[in-house]
Structures are given as structure tokens and as C-alpha cells.
Amino acid sequence: MDKFVIYGGIPLKGEVCISGAKNAAVAVLLGTILSDGVCRIENIPNISDVSTSIRVLYELGAEVRMINQTTIEINPAHIRSHIASYEMTKKMRASCYLMGALLGRFGKARVAPAGGCNFGVRPIDQHIKGFEALGAQVTIEGGMVELEASQLIGAPVYMDIVTVGATINTILAAVKAKGLTVIENAAKEPHIVDLANFLNSMGADIRGAGTDVIKIHGVASLKGTTYSIIPDQIEAGTFMVAAAATGGDVLVRNVIPKHLESITAKLVEAGAEIEEFDEAIRIRSNGKFNRCNIKTMPHPGFPTDMQPQMVTLLSVAEGTSIVSEGVWDNRFRYVDQLTKMGARIQVDGKVAVIEGVPSLNAAPVQALDLRAGAAMVIAGLMTNGVTEVEDIEHIDRGYEDLAGKLRGLGANITRVSIPAGGVVRAIS
Ligand code: EPU
Secondary structure, eight states: OOEEEEEHOOOOOOEEEEOHHHHHHHHHHHHHHOSSOOOEESSSSSHHHHHHHHHHHOOOOOOEEEEEEEEEEEEGGGGGEHHHHHHHHOOOOGGHHHHHHHHHHHHHEEEOOOOOOSSSOOOOOOOOOOEEEEEETEEETTTTTEEEOSSSSOOEESSSSOHHHHHHHHHHHHTTTSSEEEEEOOOOHHHHHHHHHHHHHTTEEEETTTEEEEEOOSSOOOOOOEEEEOOHHHHHHHHHHHHHHHTTEEEESOOOGGHHHOOOOOOOHHHHEEEEOOEEEEEOOOOOOOOOOOOSSTSSBBOGGGGHHHHHHHHHHHHHEEEEEESSSSOOOOOOHHHHHTOOEEETTEEEEEEEOOOOOOOOOOOOOOHHHHHHHHHHHHHEEEEEOOEEEEHTTTTTHHHHHHTTTEEEEEEOOOOSSSOEOOOO
């Protein structure tokens, strides 16, 4: 029940270091289930989706050893269970990777539906299509997805839509299947490439990750490895938008600029100045923005996970911007929170029409999901008043010490703990 209290109006200035990527880390951590040896994973972000993944591995029987804050060793040798209960899966969308990983390891899996952010219906038909193509029988019984295959056999899989989750699950199930699997119309996100690189470092034979055709020659076994997770594209993008939105000047370090191109392009169009270095990006702005239109799309298009942050910035741009959501059915729920702060935004289905206002006003708001929560923090930093953001456990799922990193850039943001029925306490 913690909240952020933000005294806005301060341009962010200085340097911030980006942590490991959430969406790569959760896939890699659950992918260790397929290994026969010890996996040492480096550059792990300190976020609650990672803690959830580690807890799930531990409960399944893996030995887990924290080497330091960003490095973990996982020995999956003692995992005996192929069952993941709702208690294990309810907190995180990526728990659905347990289907592919347990099926790949045991030839069977029994997995409860995954939780995660609420953007409307989150179907798994394409995941099931991938498993069935490899020869698994899939049934849904008593609220659990049951998967079983006497032998997984490589096969062509054509994804009807571009989906990150189904691409990852099919890779996990196919990596030790007999023969060749070809995934067509595969998702191309950086975390898919990272997962493939991780599995290849254990001896897998996956080619084409990062393109829309991924070829997987099944191998008999996977050995232990040491692997470092890529930097988080969306955390980096969030700091870039925060820097621009506050009229700041920030060097965002430990990034892969190539992964940020679509975000950089839109920020430049909106009027920010951007300088790229090998592993850093500097962003400067005078706090005045041009209108622009955005359509979110699978990678390399503009990421849906940056949509709420950009809508927040465009809410003070000169003129009218149109933002279309091309990935999720219901990802504008947070707009009501922004309108409480004075934004003028009309939503019609998957399209938001944003009429720029001169400034946002402070107001109490809620973090309705992870990225919407980050957008509320940015909105709070943009006002000249005191904004309280509630329900920030959503933000903890994917941002490592967001308040601490923002304070490092000069922001006045405090995390306040509200124990049930207890005394309010500032904790950082
Ligand atoms: N879809 C189907 N059928 C399926 C699977 C997906 O119709 O079987 C649809 C979805 O309903 C959606 C679209 O396909 O409309 C894309 O879904 P996708 O499978 O790509 O999303 P995901 O794997 O569930 C991951 C990220 C999300 C991110 C999306 C899109 C992880 C753990 N989650 O979700 O990240 O929004 O890809 O890029 O990787 C976040 O980090 O805040 C977050 C929500």
C-alpha cells in the first residue's frame, strides 16, 4: 500500500544508469528450467517480477543463490514438479513461460493462468497453437492448462498475429524437441533475441531471432552457462520521456541506442534534442513540445509499453496529437487519471485524441498498471504542485528503485509506506 509523493516542477538533470531488461530477465530466468547445469545470470534488475520468477523457480525445486545484487545462480537439476499453481502464476504475465519451459523439460506441464497488467482480454490461442504444432495435447481443466506430449517433434508454426509471449513459449518448447521448428511471423523484440542468445549459450541451435522467421534445431541437452541480460529498453525510454517532459538534460547510461530508435525518433519529432553515444543517450529539452501522431506496433515499431508515458508528454504539446494503440485492446484506462490533472484527452476505443494544454495540475492519482504508473510519475514531475501516486506496487514490478533513480536526477519524490490501519511513514 505504498505511494509516491512528488513535488513537481524540477527539470531532471544528471546521469542515470539503466538496469537489466524486465521482459528478457523473466524469460531467461524461467528458461533456466531447461538447463542440465548451473546458470549464472548477470545484470538482473531488482524488481518484483524478477523476485516472483525466482520464488517460482525455488518452489519448483531449483537451487537459487544470490551472488550479489545483480547476479544469481540457478541450479535447476532438482526441479521435479511440472505443476505451477495459481499462487505461483497469478502475479505475473511471464508465468505463462512455465508452460513452454516445463513442457520442454518434462514433456508435460500443468500451469494456472498467468496474471499481469489488465489491458482487456489476454488470450493464449497462439501459445497453444505452437505447443500443438510440436505434438503436445493441450486441455484446459479445473482452471489449469494441461500440456502433454509423448515426444515433442519440431514443426513449422505460423503465428496468426505477432506475439511476444507465444514466440517465446514456442522457442522454449522447441529447443529440445526432435528436429527442426520454424516459427514464421515471429515477434522481433530485443528480449526475444536475448532469450535466444541465452539458450544458444547453453548449446541450443536457434537462428533468426530478431527477424520474423526463427529456426530452431532441437538439441538433446542444454549445459549450464553464464549470461548477462540486456539493458531495459522501456526503463530507458521512460527516463528519456521524463527528462524531456520536465525540460531537463539527462544522460541515460547502459543502453543499446538501436533498441531505442522508435522512441528517439518520436521525441525528436516532439522537439527534444537527442545525442547518441555507444552505450548512452543524452536527452535535452526546453519543455516545449510539438504535436505528433503515434501508432504503437510490435518491434521495431513504437512500443506499446511506452504509450502512456508519451501520451503524458503530448498532453502539454502545442496542438492536437493522435495516438493509436496497435497492440492491446484496452490500454487507455489510465487517461481518466491524466484528465484529473487537467489533460484534455478523448479516447475512442484504441485511439486517443490529445489536445495539448499549457500545463498539468497536481492531483491524487492511481498507478493502474506498470507503465501507466510510470506515466503518472512523469505527470507528477511535470506539475508545479504536489502529486500523490497510489498503488505503486504495479510500478515495482518493472522499475528498479524508480524514486531513487529520479532523486539522483534532482527530483523531489518520496516513497511513503501506508501500513493497513497504521501510521504513514516516509521510507525513501
Ligand atoms: N495475443 C493473442 N493470442 C495469443 C497471444 C497474444 O491474440 O495467443 C494478442 C494479445 O491479446 C495482444 C497481442 O497479441 O493483443 C500482443 O500480445 P503479446 O503476446 O505480444 O504480449 P505478451 O507476451 O503478453 C509482452 C510483454 C508486455 C508487452 C507486450 C507487447 C512480457 C512479460 N510482457 O506481453 O509488456 O506489452 O509483450 O510488446 O514480455 C510491460 O512490460 O509493461 C508489458 C505489458
